[in-house]
Amino acid sequence: MPKRILMAEDDPVSRSLLKIILDSTGEFEVVTANDGDEAWRLFEAGPTFDLCIFDIMMPGQDGLQLTRRLRADPRFRTQRIILCTAVSDRATVTQAGQLGVNYYIVKPYARDHVLRQVWRICGDLSAAAQFESLAQVAARLGVEPGQVTGFLQDLYKEVDGLVSVLRAGPPAEKMAGCAVRANALKGAAINLGVRALAEQLAALETKLAEKPPGLGDGAADGVDAEKNRLRQILEQGLPAVGKVA
Numbered sequence: 001m002p003k004r005i006l007m008a009e010d011d012p013v014s015r016s017l018l019k020i021i022l023d024s025t026g027e028f029e030v031v032t033a034n035d036g037d038e039a040w041r042l043f044e045a046g047p048t049f050d051l052c053i054f055d056i057m058m059p060g061q062d063g064l065q066l067t068r069r070l071r072a073d074p075r076f077r078t079q080r081i082i083l084c085t086a087v088s089d090r091a092t093v094t095q096a097g098q099l100g101v102n103y104y105i106v107k108p109y110a111r112d113h114v115l116r117q118v119w120r121i122c123g124d125l126s127a128a129a130q131f132e133s134l135a136q137v138a139a140r141l142g143v144e145p146g147q148v149t150g151f152l153q154d155l156y157k158e159v160d161g162l163v164s165v166l167r168a169g170p171p172a173e174k175m176a177g178c179a180v181r182a183n184a185l186k187g188a189a190i191n192l193g194v195r196a197l198a199e200q201l202a203a204l205e206t207k208l209a210e211k212p213p214g215l216g217d218g219a220a221d222g223v224d225a226e227k228n229r230l231r232q233i234l235e236q237g238l239p240a241v242g243k244v245a
Contacts, residue, residue, distance in 0.1 A: 151160030
């Protein structure tokens with residue numbers, strides 16, 4: 001599943017150039033904001049981002065102010081951030097370091113350098129970082145942790161239900177509907193901070209959209225090779241989610 005990157009840059013040319021660099025890999029979902037204020041609204045609206053790239057000089061909240069605000073908010077305190085600027089000065093670099101930013105890029109952009117740092121930071125995402133805590137999700141959504149637990153339990157039941165339908169061998173004409181369902185569950189998983197499950201659902205959605213020949217012929221026995229292969233993917237890609245503590 002592509003890593004979600006929020007890019008806040010008020011200069012449209014610089015914003016377009018950086019987006020072209022990131023889009024060229026096909027590995028990132030890039031969301032853009034025209035300034036720091038719009039970026040903050042995107043944070044509050046959710047879902048979360050794997051990485052943010054902020055220009056330092058922006059109207060409203062600049063990159064440093066936005067970073068400081070994120071670091072002060074328990075919901076976003078650990079957010080990974082790259083700051084960009086056209087002018088490198090010791091005071092700015094010092095401030096960025098004190099705020100715990102992950103990297104500092106000086107313009108003009110060099111494609112290989114930008115991608116190397118973005119890949120490095122995204123690659124540092126541990127398995128634990130693929131799951132937001134109940135407290136973080138509850139604060140982001142404005143609900144109680146107990147409600148998040150209930151939503152998660154409902155999500156896992158829905159995922160198990162989808163897997164059961166697919167294992168039963170639905171007719172080929174219903175596979176598109178299963179793909180749509182996988183997409184909806186993926187969105188729910190992202191909103192609930194379960195990105196590991198969202199990635200598994202994204203892989204499943206892609207496989208369903210391919211519609212392998214012979215898949216879902218409805219036979220009670222003599223399951224064809226393609227259906228067996230899909231079942232193996234489900235077993236490997238959608239393991240038991242486990243208890244929600």
